[in-house]
Amino acid sequence: MQIENHKEEVPFSHYESLFRGLDPRSVLERLPGVTFEEGRFAVTLLGRTYDIAWPDYAITPRDGGPIPSLPTQTFLLRCLLEARELPGTGQWKTFREMPWGELYIQPFTGRCLTRAAFTFGTRLPAFRAACEKLGAKKLPHGDAGYEFPFFGPYAMEILVWEGDDEFPPSAQLLYTDNFAQGFAAEDRVVAGDILITHIKSAM
Numbered sequence: 001m002q003i004e005n006h007k008e009e010v011p012f013s014h015y016e017s018l019f020r021g022l023d024p025r026s027v028l029e030r031l032p033g034v035t036f037e038e039g040r041f042a043v044t045l046l047g048r049t050y051d052i053a054w055p056d057y058a059i060t061p062r063d064g065g066p067i068p069s070l071p072t073q074t075f076l077l078r079c080l081l082e083a084r085e086l087p088g089t090g091q092w093k094t095f096r097e098m099p100w101g102e103l104y105i106q107p108f109t110g111r112c113l114t115r116a117a118f119t120f121g122t123r124l125p126a127f128r129a130a131c132e133k134l135g136a137k138k139l140p141h142g143d144a145g146y147e148f149p150f151f152g153p154y155a156m157e158i159l160v161w162e163g164d165d166e167f168p169p170s171a172q173l174l175y176t177d178n179f180a181q182g183f184a185a186e187d188r189v190v191a192g193d194i195l196i197t198h199i200k201s202a203m
Helices: 006-020 022-030 070-082 103-121 125-133 184-201
Strands: 035-037 040-045 048-053 057-063 093-096 137-139 142-153 152-159 170-176
Touching: 006 070, 022 070, 040 070, 040 093, 040 137, 040 142, 048 125, 103 125, 103 152, 103 170, 103 184, 125 142, 125 152, 125 184, 152 184, 170 184
Parallel strands: none
Antiparallel strands: 035 040, 040 048, 048 057, 093 170, 137 142, 142 152, 152 170
């Protein structure tokens, strides 16, 4: 494959090559919510289940909808390669409160908080309608807030505040506390980005 979009295709190609050498038994030990039958993993992310062929990678959404973006496919590969399903305690954490959060706060703010604020904070009715269409749980926080099941035992909350003449719109993402040990900081950034894209696609 000729690489044209290095930002997305190079990481994807790297993890695709690692995926070929994966031992499916190790995946099922780390991720009991994932199944493996007839050479395919079944993985659910944000309510959509994908069949992922192994060792020759191919991805098929079970709902017949669109193929996920390359960054989302890379994230799914990283989940199969590295992620673990760990129980949470019911507590929620901001990105900054988790390990390495301070180091990655700048890319997280730009890719997630600022993007969410100006994508959703200026279109609250459309944001609410999209979240409800996607089956998210409505929350009594923010001007609009919703909880999404993300992956296995991991969930996320997105809270949005509408701007006015004095203050710009703002947003916050909260993670179940098991994200702190279950995912690396850079994956938590990507998780936020994927959630925002998921909601935006339904608006």
